Amino acid sequence: MKTAIFRKEHFNAAHRLFNSAWTDEQNNQVFGKCNNPNYHGHNYELIVKLIGEVDPVTGYVFDTKVLSDLIKKHILSRYDHKNLNLDCEEFKHLNPTAENIAHQIYKTLRSLIEPSIDLKVILYETERNFVEYPA
Amino acid sequence: MKTAIFRKEHFNAAHRLFNSAWTDEQNNQVFGKCNNPNYHGHNYELIVKLIGEVDPVTGYVFDTKVLSDLIKKHILSRYDHKNLNLDCEEFKHLNPTAENIAHQIYKTLRSLIEPSIDLKVILYETERNFVEYPA
Amino acid sequence: MKTAIFRKEHFNAAHRLFNSAWTDEQNNQVFGKCNNPNYHGHNYELIVKLIGEVDPVTGYVFDTKVLSDLIKKHILSRYDHKNLNLDCEEFKHLNPTAENIAHQIYKTLRSLIEPSIDLKVILYETERNFVEYPA
Amino acid sequence: MKTAIFRKEHFNAAHRLFNSAWTDEQNNQVFGKCNNPNYHGHNYELIVKLIGEVDPVTGYVFDTKVLSDLIKKHILSRYDHKNLNLDCEEFKHLNPTAENIAHQIYKTLRSLIEPSIDLKVILYETERNFVEYPA
Amino acid sequence: MKTAIFRKEHFNAAHRLFNSAWTDEQNNQVFGKCNNPNYHGHNYELIVKLIGEVDPVTGYVFDTKVLSDLIKKHILSRYDHKNLNLDCEEFKHLNPTAENIAHQIYKTLRSLIEPSIDLKVILYETERNFVEYPA
Amino acid sequence: MKTAIFRKEHFNAAHRLFNSAWTDEQNNQVFGKCNNPNYHGHNYELIVKLIGEVDPVTGYVFDTKVLSDLIKKHILSRYDHKNLNLDCEEFKHLNPTAENIAHQIYKTLRSLIEPSIDLKVILYETERNFVEYPA
Numbered sequence: 099m100k101t102a103i104f105r106k107e108h109f110n111a112a113h114r115l116f117n118s119a120w121t122d123e124q125n126n127q128v129f130g131k132c133n134n135p136n137y138h139g140h141n142y143e144l145i146v147k148l149i150g151e152v153d154p155v156t157g158y159v160f161d162t163k164v165l166s167d168l169i170k171k172h173i174l175s176r177y178d179h180k181n182l183n184l185d186c187e188e189f190k191h192l193n194p195t196a197e198n199i200a201h202q203i204y205k206t207l208r209s210l211i212e213p214s215i216d217l218k219v220i221l222y223e224t225e226r227n228f229v230e231y232p233a
Numbered sequence: 234m235k236t237a238i239f240r241k242e243h244f245n246a247a248h249r250l251f252n253s254a255w256t257d258e259q260n261n262q263v264f265g266k267c268n269n270p271n272y273h274g275h276n277y278e279l280i281v282k283l284i285g286e287v288d289p290v291t292g293y294v295f296d297t298k299v300l301s302d303l304i305k306k307h308i309l310s311r312y313d314h315k316n317l318n319l320d321c322e323e324f325k326h327l328n329p330t331a332e333n334i335a336h337q338i339y340k341t342l343r344s345l346i347e348p349s350i351d352l353k354v355i356l357y358e359t360e361r362n363f364v365e366y367p368a
Numbered sequence: 369m370k371t372a373i374f375r376k377e378h379f380n381a382a383h384r385l386f387n388s389a390w391t392d393e394q395n396n397q398v399f400g401k402c403n404n405p406n407y408h409g410h411n412y413e414l415i416v417k418l419i420g421e422v423d424p425v426t427g428y429v430f431d432t433k434v435l436s437d438l439i440k441k442h443i444l445s446r447y448d449h450k451n452l453n454l455d456c457e458e459f460k461h462l463n464p465t466a467e468n469i470a471h472q473i474y475k476t477l478r479s480l481i482e483p484s485i486d487l488k489v490i491l492y493e494t495e496r497n498f499v500e501y502p503a
Numbered sequence: 504m505k506t507a508i509f510r511k512e513h514f515n516a517a518h519r520l521f522n523s524a525w526t527d528e529q530n531n532q533v534f535g536k537c538n539n540p541n542y543h544g545h546n547y548e549l550i551v552k553l554i555g556e557v558d559p560v561t562g563y564v565f566d567t568k569v570l571s572d573l574i575k576k577h578i579l580s581r582y583d584h585k586n587l588n589l590d591c592e593e594f595k596h597l598n599p600t601a602e603n604i605a606h607q608i609y610k611t612l613r614s615l616i617e618p619s620i621d622l623k624v625i626l627y628e629t630e631r632n633f634v635e636y637p638a
Numbered sequence: 639m640k641t642a643i644f645r646k647e648h649f650n651a652a653h654r655l656f657n658s659a660w661t662d663e664q665n666n667q668v669f670g671k672c673n674n675p676n677y678h679g680h681n682y683e684l685i686v687k688l689i690g691e692v693d694p695v696t697g698y699v700f701d702t703k704v705l706s707d708l709i710k711k712h713i714l715s716r717y718d719h720k721n722l723n724l725d726c727e728e729f730k731h732l733n734p735t736a737e738n739i740a741h742q743i744y745k746t747l748r749s750l751i752e753p754s755i756d757l758k759v760i761l762y763e764t765e766r767n768f769v770e771y772p773a
Numbered sequence: 774m775k776t777a778i779f780r781k782e783h784f785n786a787a788h789r790l791f792n793s794a795w796t797d798e799q800n801n802q803v804f805g806k807c808n809n810p811n812y813h814g815h816n817y818e819l820i821v822k823l824i825g826e827v828d829p830v831t832g833y834v835f836d837t838k839v840l841s842d843l844i845k846k847h848i849l850s851r852y853d854h855k856n857l858n859l860d861c862e863e864f865k866h867l868n869p870t871a872e873n874i875a876h877q878i879y880k881t882l883r884s885l886i887e888p889s890i891d892l893k894v895i896l897y898e899t900e901r902n903f904v905e906y907p908a
Contacts, residue, residue: 101741103768104768104770105767110543110544112544134584136586141544158737159737159769179536181541181543225241232235233237269451273449314404314408316404333697359380362646364699370907372906373904374905376900376901422873426803427872465561467562468557471557499506499507500506501506503621600832602776602827602832631841636774636777650899652811672854674856676855678854680815681816681899719807725811
């Protein structure tokens, strides 16, 4: 049986939810106040879950210090204190919903962690709204 | 791979745990102080998890505002500031344990959400006791 | 300069807010759904704060184990898994608002703790509604 | 002795910290990544504390439902899902630090609550950075 | 479909991470400050998850009071206020990482709970580092 | 009226509570399992509160980034992942209770922060036991 380890990090960012192919009316109807053209923002809490075998030499599935450094270098440096729509290439044409942000974080981390280790990304936009990928 | 979204809501309710077919002694032995005939109560924290595909047009699995409104209309209006044993038809002959409350919430929400979306209900009775259905 | 120590405990109880001298209309107008005649309930979080000098022999203002035992013996045994209106003499003619519950807890603990130590009671009815006495 | 009651609410907003009289170098030196010209954002947690006498008729210092409605009408409607620098007149020439936001909330609420009741505002910008006014 | 119940408990312990077959340099490189030969410590939060069928007579998958007592008797008595490396036989030759502590807790509880009920152990070493077994 | 700012940090440490002038029986009677001669440990949460005037040029009472760096340099480097009794000169002859640790942190920070700013230290040993100095 495998073991999972989790590491929690956080970043603060601004965003706006909208579909550029829609009219203002459509965007307001679907995205409500999240469609404010001047942006709003969140304290995102990010939990990265890695599933694998425990190395009998170290007692670790994966060193959480190494995982924390990976997240800081590749995710937080990219999103922390940023405007997701304006500052991040990947959200120029992709709506920065929690779902889509989680997908991008997964894609980035997946390429950095050996394939034998399974990966999940849990992202809290607020204490009351959060997502997990893959489910 | 699918994505999950979670929405957290809360309600405050009174309840009493007991089996009406049992003697007081049996009820006290199994349910202890939860069997107080005058009731006690909890701040229930409810997390609803929906699992599905992300709609490429909105970036959503399911609009959390719509989900929150569904929970308020069909669950919170029914249980918030209520005595579960006395005010709720479904617990007249069903012990309102966290397990059974979660089952009822699942049954109600399952009929309201399209079948292509998987549903889970997580219910905290206290910070230290909680349940998930289906597991 | 003095030092404060805090001990957190919790109890679960049912209650109903109302003024027996009022009509149902008046009670509903002021207390809304908290006036449900069948009661509702809460997970109360209680923080007791003691302010005094640190004893140089122990390094303690007050032993938190002793404080925890006092709270369990005199407060939790009285309110945990109880209906405050029906089971507790002090709320037979006193509305069990968070303010009034905090006053009663203060009165009970004040008589048990030496007068040289200042006492405050903080009581959470929910994560969003709480009180402190004395302020 | 008086009693305090607390009500917790939250809002999500974008902001940028900077002094328009300074050069970019000065702003970057003092405000670092909080000076991102494209803004970043936070989930602000707001706790309003009212200190007064308990009304013997209701058992309340102040009805938390009424307080919640006041906060929603006068504070959340103004700041929730807004860009504090662009959307809020008061921050056009005032740096929207947690300290200054708390001052503005205090000023607004102070004019709405009777002078016999003392008021404090506690504002969390993140779980690790928060302010209180007046201290 | 099965239902899961969760019970949260906690214990405070000291530990040191190292591999006795390694040099100090190797241990410092891999375990950093966790390799302090004088030990450091944590407030461990333990969540035990049991998955099974709800008993129609009680409305329980498993009585959380019974589960809490099992955890106190067999896990907390063994690890609470202990030095894991020095006081616990099982960690004399096994590195007390969160992964390995979770495995030991699983092994102990697995033998005490009927096989028809699935078991998972979630262990928080800090709010930011936690593990789950089996994943 | 002044404004307070708060910064939260954390450290993990081992300690043992005892009075070296006492017999083992006395130490066990007063300090119970906290007197384990092999030590136990905690995740300490530290909140530093500074009270002063808001600088109209920056909008800050005190830059929380600067405060965080001060805490890291002078407090966390000293206590994080340490055995307080063995590794810290100040606790060689002073019992490392939460009260005494808070006093030492206060003394260290007080000498580093300008006298016009008031200082308080809040230290959580566990979620349920915490102290404040000065009260």
